Amino acid sequence: MTPAMRTGPGPSSGTPAPARLLRAVGPPLSSLPLAAAVRGAVALATPLLVGVLTGWVFPSVIAAIGALWAVGQDGSDPYPSRVGRFVALGLSASLGLAGGELALRSGPSAVVTVCLVVAALVAGAIGLRGRIWSVAGMHLLLGVTIGGGIPVPGPWWQAPIALFAGVSFVLVLSSAPWLWQRHHIERAALLAVFRAASTALAAAGTPGAAETRRHLTDALDNAHQAMDRHLTSSRRQPPDARVEPLLRAFRLAVRLGEAVTTLQWEARPLPAVVSRAPLVMSARLLPVRKDGDVPVLPDFGPHSPGLHALAQLSVAADAERVDTALAAPASPRPTRQAHLRYAVLLALCVLAAQVCADLLYSPRAYWLPMTVAFVYKPDFGPVFRRALNRCVGTVVGAAAIGAVSTAVHGTYAFIGVVAFFGALMAVGVRHHYALATTGLTAVVFVLVDLLGDHRALYGARMLDTALAAALVLVVHFVAWPRSAVSRADSRTRAALAAAHRYRDLSPTVGPDRRHALRRAAYRQLADARRAAVHARREPVLRGAEPPDWERAITSAEELCDAVTARALHAAPGPAAQTTVTVASSDAM
Secondary structure, three states, X not given: OOHHHHHOOOOOOOOOHHHXXXXXXXXXXXXXXXXXXXXXXXHHHHHHHHHHHHOXXXXXHHHHHHHXXXXXXXXXXXXXXHHHHHHHHHHHXXXXXXXXXXXXXOOOHHHHHHHHHHHHHHHHHXXXXXXXXXXXXXXXXXXXXXXXXXXXXXXXXXXXXXXXXXXXXXXXXXXXXHHOOOOHHHHHHHHHHHHHHHHHHHOOOOOOHHHHHHHHHHHHHHHHHHHHHHHHHHXXXXXXXXXXXHHHHHHHHHHHHHHHHHHHHHOOOOOHHHHOHHHHHHHHHOOOOXXXXXOOOOOOOOOOHHHHHHHHHHHHOOOOOOOOOOOOOOOOOOOHHHHHHHHHHHHHHHHHHHHHHHHHOOOOOOHHHHHHHHHOOHHHOOHHHHHHHHHHHHHHHHHHHHHHHHHOOOHHHHHHHHXXXXXXXXXXXXXXXXXXXXXXXXXXXXXXXXXXXXXXXXHHHHHHHHHHHHHHHHHXXXXXXXXXXXXXXXXXXXXXXXXXXXXXXXXXXXXXHHHHHHHHHHHHHHHHHHHHHHHHOOOOOOOOOOOOHHHHHHHHHHHHHHHHHHHOOOOOOOOOOOOOOOOOHHHO
């Protein structure tokens, strides 16, 4: 880095009908998260600018580290969920940083090692309990790693406060749109359901129908998660005027899923006017602008049970209230044995990484245990791919910042570089872990330089990352080789049980209970399919091929499709199966 950095303290009536319809519904969400990229750049550059202008360089760098970790957990989920996740991140990371600092200032390096192992045990014990707990556990360990590996001047309490301030800054940036777009996320999730329903209707009677129905299930799952807080509160007290349209749209979307599944089961190609019906419904339920044209759904002739149900929903879109109360379906949780095993293995990996760091460098090395904390997250995806992407991202990030450091000079120029790589990391968080790691690695090199470590350690950090990844893979696949398989097994069993419950109870319960059973079955089948994909991406021992989860899941989906269609008294079309078998538990 440069010496300066080291020392720097209504559409017209002539518009065609399809165009008017798409304009009323609204454009699809962009695949490039520009707002998140801007937040990432601002969140990382601002603390550094404040530090340079005020001379408080060290606290500002610690705040930037907190902002860096928070950018890695930023998302597009509902604002209350983000607030809970950021608060858990900030508190756990600050607590870990304080513990690591105190251990480092106590003198013996063994105290830091003990503190790291204890933090790893705690992180592993809580890491599989859910998203917020997983984030809190990982950042508790990261805080201890940084606090025990990087000496920070000043009182011991100053750095944790600065870290929490950096996390809080990202929280404010991420949640600020709530003030003027309070229910934008819920609206976007609901509109995605109606678009997915339109696509699924267009695919009826074609080989791609099943895949579009799965996309509709995913969209309903996302909308259910976005609306869950409002659904829960509406059961206790009447919703306010701004939430009531969203609740009506969601309840109708759930019923729409039943009608779409039935029409796909009938397996007859549908005219374009039918596939546009969900878009018309969404434009009437959730108009983008109050003075715009409200499209009218033409009569498409309800000559089948599925079309009759769709026609009824088009009428219900204008009703004052749609009575379908649902609770979010629960997913199976890991066993206590899985929690204990993960805690022990994570602690062993951290201990091995710390010992290697002490032998290779000094008692204050931090990169090896920090990489273990980032990589060993089996609940975040396949461990093997995460380790591989971590290595690739570190190599690219180190090479990029090494090249930039030879061409860029001056503190403010490097702050601009941090802003660029912060934006890159924010994009990578939503698209690819290797891209996120590239941005994070480059930013960390600049921040560490600002903290006073000016050594050119690009090659060493690449080797450290590879060593940490190898430690994780060896420990994980020797001591817990079937973790992903077991997860896929349990998710598939739970999904099959939910499908059977839906089949057995659907004929005897009312519409509300039937909708809840259907949502639970399809959601758990989607979870099981994701777990199966996860398990397929992990290496397996020769002769230990996993069972055919996908066949069992597909069979159960077809069973649920049949139950859904028969609930509306639909007859199967030429491409539908009237008899569906679900794999036995022995096949699992």
